[in-house]
Amino acid sequence: MFESAELGHKIDKETYDAEEPVLRLSLLEAQFTLAKTRDFPVIVLIGGVDGAGKGPTVNVLNAWMDPRLIETNAMGAPSDEEEDRPRMWRFWRALPPAGKIGIFFGSWYSQPILNRVYGETGASDLEKSIEEIERFEAMLAAEGALILKFWFHLSKKAQKKRLKALEKDSVNHWRVQDTDWERFEMYDRFRKISELTLRRTSKGHAPWHVVEGGDERYRNLTVGRTLLAALRERLDGVQPEPAAAAAPPPLPSVDGRNVIDALDLSLALKKKEYEERLAELQGRFNGLSRHKKFARHALVAVFEGNDAAGKGGAIRRMTGALDARFFRVVPVAAPTEEERLHPYLWRFWRHIPRRGNCVIFDRSWYGRVLVERVEELSPEDAWMRAYGEINDFEEELARHGCILAKFWLAIDRNEQEARFRARQDTGYKRFKLTPDDWRNRDKWDLYVHAVSDMVDRTSTSVAPWTLVEANDKYHARIKVLETLCERIEAAF
């Protein structure tokens, strides 16, 4: 993989001086076209051995192009706000919007590779990271991102020479840190592990470009030309190689039975029993939320359900037991302008809470496989791949210690009609009823199908779905609170 980056590539000054202005101009033009159409975001990863010119190259890209349309992210040590959230949060928050180029100086590759090099993780951890990265990048590509990954390489001999030369340089000596020399000691191991990682993660939709780092002119032209070619190709309408095919579309079950119709919606509680159990469960839930172990976790609760199934009421019984300082309810409606310029899950990632906190989604990322599927707002391949992307997302949350609780509140058609009519008749509740609600009823069977696929495909051991029989509100609220307590107790 690195052989051709150890040949001592060089570009002479005349060639460089002739090509550079043309390249700059073409890059600028491509950048402006991109900014105008805002068709897709460009994600450029910069990695490689120390002293191979990563920093200078990033500076050259900023100098050649319009820096107003570039966001350079130096991914050094995470801040405390970042430490307190799942590992990938900091990358999500830095993803560029469509129309811009985001350069990641250090990326999601840095920790998996370095941890393995220093023996802090085993071979299977690296394998797992690689698989996760593959899925993450496939998702980005499917969402339209143009991804370029540059690996700056130097042979062992060349690296040593370069580090020494840099140290002597009066202007650039600060670029060489002690850690660079420590890493140099690990050169062979670093090479082996990064070679494996690059080989495994170089895909048509997110290719690695290994760049020999010894000659500045060679480096600059290689990176510039590669970026330009990729930009031009996409701007000219060439679609990227599709990522691995999604699972085949789900078929309706052959005997017509499904998890939703199998629910016993007659389950109900008497008012007195409800009030007793509510008080008991809210106390238990409150105690758990203040338990010292909770500070190591975070709670992410998702409420989905038929219209008028009582999500709001269930959420209120939940928040009623919590200290207002530590929860936030996020009602999910149409995405904002900024959200639409980012990959689908970006708008949920931004609300992921710090440790010790709780966030409650009133509707959620499952909109993709529910309303967007049924109303045909998203093409089939988008919602089909969403199942896998959502599972990856939730696994990432769970790995960080997030406790996930997902509720589907189910009512039947008659109960829904009765509730709609009651809303129409009650002053302040009229606000909650929209013409959409009546329209959605006509697609009842399609929704049942979509919900049952959703449960089949996204109820996992780390983030199981809880189906809540909600014709009786008392029963529903108690089941929600009980499940929350059990999920937290299990996590402790």
Added chain:
Amino acid sequence: MFESAELGHKIDKETYDAEEPVLRLSLLEAQFTLAKTRDFPVIVLIGGVDGAGKGPTVNVLNAWMDPRLIETNAMGAPSDEEEDRPRMWRFWRALPPAGKIGIFFGSWYSQPILNRVYGETGASDLEKSIEEIERFEAMLAAEGALILKFWFHLSKKAQKKRLKALEKDSVNHWRVQDTDWERFEMYDRFRKISELTLRRTSKGHAPWHVVEGGDERYRNLTVGRTLLAALRERLDGVQPEPAAAAAPPPLPSVDGRNVIDALDLSLALKKKEYEERLAELQGRFNGLSRHKKFARHALVAVFEGNDAAGKGGAIRRMTGALDARFFRVVPVAAPTEEERLHPYLWRFWRHIPRRGNCVIFDRSWYGRVLVERVEELSPEDAWMRAYGEINDFEEELARHGCILAKFWLAIDRNEQEARFRARQDTGYKRFKLTPDDWRNRDKWDLYVHAVSDMVDRTSTSVAPWTLVEANDKYHARIKVLETLCERIEAAF
């Protein structure tokens, strides 16, 4: 101020039980109306003595109303990302959008009062903080925010009793911390200083409501009713009392002379001299940006100027000298949806850099007093008060150690026309030219007037304007870089 909050107010159970459901329903209705119209944000501050029921009251508000439309912010110790930015950044980032209620548990009052109580600051520091808060809240009110400030009070005797009772309570004992007892020792001092602060900052547009904290039912009803009355009043169209009048509108100078026309636009540099000085200045600027003292500062550069005055080119000469990891260029265009739901300056606050970093605004908050004034996009009172708000904003940045450099790049009408024509003729530059650019030319004199007012009113010792004669690009770029170096050197 606190006398009537030491009377031992109490509400009996029957009265409470009769009023509570009505109040809740009315609050919900008001909340839904607000969510639908998204006319204004509601900002609720919660402060006061410890043990006076601040936390429980916030929880009650969340329980009574729809928590999906409330954002509760516990302003405890700042995170490292917050520490690294001006003091007010954390409040700005937490401001609720129009249509929502933001509850601040702890607020911009906490530190000024506590620092003074513990003798860390002097009386004049508190005075200064009070003035800043007054201006900040006047700005929020003028931007449309409904502001309610609740101060929970207990007499010294009642506080002692309550703290002791809380400590014995098996459920709530965690609410009492050592610091609460430490503060109790300071009761008299705390009372005196908070009394002064409240008295000074209780305004028609942002009134303080002192609530006796001894009786839960009294507390809840008082806060609930106050919030409801304020919401209803605003929703019914009653406008808040105007904040202190802005300065009178600027008159055109009587002799027709102004700072812009006084510029000598013939200033120019020869190419050779330009290239030598550019190399020298970029080196100097680069050295300063990597100086260890820079880590205690941040650089905020603002570029404004006539269309086609060469802002982009000047910015590129600046960024060309910087390490791409530590700067970000923010091109300012029309606000996004989320930005429009917040006070004007919110969209700039979100880009304020951490210490050691640099952010360059290509156009800026001065749009308010330039294009928005001239094109009549904002009413006169909005842009008139913007001068003062901007000065406050920049002073806040400067106090934190931000180095501010503001450039107005000036060209004359002939030069502009020549540049427009050149853009039309150059492929990739055509992108930069819009019909707006031609239209703006018709308002040249209005712009000159607006720019000269802007300079008069916002060129301050902490954030002076640099007027750059930009008919000659070489001269302009050198003057920009030179000024930047001087500003940083002065700050060191």
